[in-house]
Amino acid sequence: MHYYRYSNAEVSCWYKYLLFSYNIVFWLAGVAFLGAGLWAWSEKGVLSDLTKVTRLHGIDPVVLVLMVGVVMFTLGFAGCVGALRENICLLKFFCGTIVLIFFLELAVAVLAFLFQDWVRDRFREFFESNIKSYRDDIDLQNLIDSLQKANQCCGAYGPEDWDLNVYFNCSGASYSREKCGVPFSCCVPDPAQKVLNTQCGYDVRTQLKSKWDEFIFTKGCIPALEGWLPRNIYIVAGVFIAISLLQIFGIFLAKTLISDIEAVKAGHHF
Numbered sequence: 001m002h003y004y005r006y007s008n009a010e011v012s013c014w015y016k017y018l019l020f021s022y023n024i025v026f027w028l029a030g031v032a033f034l035g036a037g038l039w040a041w042s043e044k045g046v047l048s049d050l051t052k053v054t055r056l057h058g059i060d061p062v063v064l065v066l067m068v069g070v071v072m073f074t075l076g077f078a079g080c081v082g083a084l085r086e087n088i089c090l091l092k093f094f095c096g097t098i099v100l101i102f103f104l105e106l107a108v109a110v111l112a113f114l115f116q117d118w119v120r121d122r123f124r125e126f127f128e129s130n131i132k133s134y135r136d137d138i139d140l141q142n143l144i145d146s147l148q149k150a151n152q153c154c155g156a157y158g159p160e161d162w163d164l165n166v167y168f169n170c171s172g173a174s175y176s177r178e179k180c181g182v183p184f185s186c187c188v189p190d191p192a193q194k195v196l197n198t199q200c201g202y203d204v205r206t207q208l209k210s211k212w213d214e215f216i217f218t219k220g221c222i223p224a225l226e227g228w229l230p231r232n233i234y235i236v237a238g239v240f241i242a243i244s245l246l247q248i249f250g251i252f253l254a255k256t257l258i259s260d261i262e263a264v265k266a267g268h269h270f
Helices: 013-044 051-055 061-085 088-114 116-132 138-151 159-164 209-214 221-231 233-267
Strands: none
Touching: 013 061, 013 138, 013 233, 061 088, 061 138, 061 233, 088 116, 088 233, 116 138, 116 159, 116 221, 138 221, 221 233
């Protein structure tokens, strides 16, 4: 007489399609980031000459957009296909990558808190290298302008940092019309002015330093950001917690689905 053992294990449709829905958002966001990045590169002619990326001394913001897009697209694809096809390898890849990203974020946050002086020095070097490349890339230029306008700051530690840029340098060897000036994003806005004056920073540093604050922001962006963080610590903490909870939720869904699939496969051996 033969005895058969039947397993009641089954893959939960709830977790399966919840994980699929979770990842389809990542996948679509990744497609959007990649599309935006490639479009920006095509507008700048980078796609026809990729060496332009290596010739830029600062950072091209489009590279960051593309990197985020590739990660989100890959994770979204692995999660979607892994959930629909009940593929353990893809699900483990998705889960492992999310875990790795989570711990990397945690490590960066802890190290940034413990080594604040080192982080401040690296950020200063990063900001100054991008000041040098301000006119070399339109996206970098827009990024710096947005940062300076939003924080009402100028340069890394002050307007003098713009001497690092060949166009704004005050040395006698410079023949630029922007010599001894600053970008328009450093200018104190005039409420009565309806049209943006992009030449408001011209020759401003040729005047007495005591008069600078009448025309431009004199506070550096690094001190401004250091002052912004304590004032908005709850917002920053809230964003970090929200991202962490989303990642933990994705890990939970993937691990649960993997356990269900493995239980079903184990039941097939009886």
